[in-house]
Amino acid sequence: MKPKTVQPRTRVVLVTGPSGAGRSTSIKVLEDMGFEAIDNLPLHLMPRLLEGPGPDRPLALGVDTRNRDFSTAALLDLIDQLAARDATDLTVLYLDCLSDILLRRFSETRRRHPLAPAESPEIGIKRDLDLMAPIRELADILIDTSDLNVHQLRAAIERWFAPDGSTSLAVSVQSFSYKRGLPRGIDMVFDCRFLSNPYWQPSLRELDGRDPRVATHVMGDARFAPFFERVLDLTLVLLPAYVEEGKSHLSIAFGCTGGQHRSVVLVETLAKALAEGGQQVSIRHRELYGRETDERPN
Template sequence: MQQPDTLSLVIITGMSGAGKTVAMQSFEDLGYFCVDNMPPSLLPKFWELVKESGKITKIALVIDLRSRAFYDEIISMLSSVDNSNFVSTKILFLDASNEELVSRYKETRRSHPLAMEGRLMDGILKERELLAEMRSRAQLVIDTSDLSPRQLREEIFDNFKVSDNPTFHLEIMSFGFKYGLPIDADIVMDVRFLPNPYYVPAYRNKTGLDKPVYDYVMAQPTTEEFYTRYLDLLRLIMPGYVNEGKTSMTIAIGCTGGQHRSVAIASRLAKDLGKEYPVDVTHRDMSKRKETVNRS
């Protein structure tokens, strides 16, 4: 396997309760391969697997330093990584004030990993002491004391998002109302007001992917005006969803059986919106009527 020229590695560490879980989820949405709390002893083997695969180019490792021995292993691992031409490393350190960390632990009623049988504040101070050198090594320190999870996510996106690698994508789905609404849809449009090709004998057993059916749907007097206005509406609102931190949207187009009209409209939407966003298109119910006929 051909290995990537450079592997981008982000070490996510910091104070327990400072937001590492939110950070990991954010990096997943940025397309990173994320690993939570891998023991340092397994990292050499992990690197070998990554090199051999040649497919992973971005990794985020979440590391909690819960003992001095574990900490020493991590420092040793980072030293070896820093000397490698294969890996480009950044350390993201998440911090928060002692008062805020105490408040968060009280709210969740969880025990601090370094204060299982002692005072919460003792555990926080001990962890802060252990992490002092790691904090000084970090290329980016984010204080989450006054940040909501959404604001932390935005901060990470601002610092690690690659402009030529868009994270927002669209899922466009056609479906038939007779088979039920798709529960994962964010936006649903009903196109049953358009004339139904099912009642044209020559088109009954075809689908909206077949050119005669597609052309029939698009040639209807109301189709072009509807489609143009609907496309303009989607183009108007999509940037708002991006700004709100959404990483994907599912747009569902429904007709009666999910075979003709919805398939044609969904296919055209995927083509047009695909010029602006990454798009996946699926036709959930397109073949269900045929399957039912074949079983009868």
Template sequence: MTAAATAGENGEFLIVTGMSGAGRTTAANALEDLGWYVVDNLPPQILAPLLDLTDMGGANLPKVAAVVDVRGRSLLDDFPGVASALRSRGSSVKVLFLDASDDVLVRRFESVRRPHPLQADGTLLDGIRTERSRLAPVREAADLLIDTSQLNIHQLATQVSDMFSDEDAARHRLTILSFGFKYGLPTDVDLVADMRFLPNPFWNDELRGLTGQDEQVRDYVLSREGAAEFLDAYAAALQPVLAGYQRENKSHSTVAIGCTGGKHRSVAMAEELARRLSGTPGVALNVKHRDLGRE
């Protein structure tokens, strides 16, 4: 069971709050990547109507997160009472509080050269201490606490993903894309592999009119010298890459597999590579053939 427990038919409702500079935006983005509907800068008094909409939305709004912060000024004073009232309704309402030490928050504000929202005519530290005092009851009422003092944005996003993703949900989506070099390199890809080291079935009269999705072509390509060795080595090389992408919270990547026309070798090798990578923990696979329908 994850930290965000399932709430039956009402879904999940998460309130994200905490110190300015502690990572609320990063946490909100991570939740969006997990499929949550995120509402930012919401006054606490609007939480109850939002929860009503969530309940009415049913399956259309199964997971909703509301970001509440000090920009609400005096409105935040009502937060503990609002949170308690929401919990009393029997809905799955949880509060996530993000915190960090004063010295870390000062460095973060200085690095972006922005004043603290409660700084006024004082120093950064004055603003941070004022906010910490005002948020003390909110922190006390929180269900979940993350101290981000020692976390970078990628580590924080990963921690949020670990806390709120479904146990079996994929954390990275890998697209394996076949293509033909004669039609140009695909854009927006992370890795490219060239299958033109293998004999081209195009020069075989019996295979020319078929594609890499046909058994005859697939068997021909995979049986050529070097094909199995490449697949073994490339699949093994991608395993630490995919694991690293997940640690760095990179949610999507594309591996392009090319041959001359994108019809035979690249198609067969892309599908076999996908087969070998299936079952990789945390990875959902998608195979696309960009140039398969071209003449």
């Protein structure tokens, strides 16, 4: 009996984000790195690109609210379709930016916002961010371009996608609240609601897990250390296994009741440990989004 032939997986990077955040620049960078780049193809046509024999180059697909048949639901459905394909290794790259920076960019270029051509750019930016918010939550890699120039954005893309051809595994670690349900596209989920809850301490209630006082309280629970050590050990076992399987990202999530204290502490602690070991890590605190800038590469 002949051994079963394993078909190579096609790497697909879905590049998205609000208008003005750097999506077009990122696609050009990926094209320079050897990706076949296709921008603003109608969403319903994208699955057809992967029918039949896979392309001989990885694909970079640009999508935003300007796509002819765009809707948030349609893009979420497309991501689910592509992620479910055994022959496809999908990475969702989200280019983010603060609204005031987006406004400044539109003002400097005197461009009309595509979602508000006859109205002010502020209106278009708000519509855009609202439509993209669910996509942002499930991104595998999130790059905040608010403080980046073109050259710095290029360097960030090159760091994530290994221009020398080596295999680079992107790790995303995020916190969330069980009240809002599980995040989409997560590989591993850990429930940390068994840990001591800082919410019941009046002096800690309005703080979040990035504050040292909250971290000290959570880590003071005798169950924290053994739980964290086992999670870290499991993650370190999985990292090389994911690389061997040809996967490009690993998503880990910690959930607690409000997504503000315990889960945030665990995300920060795990991300720091992985980063100190040389791993590329992206942090995301879903329930803190909008309060402060909380997504950043380490």
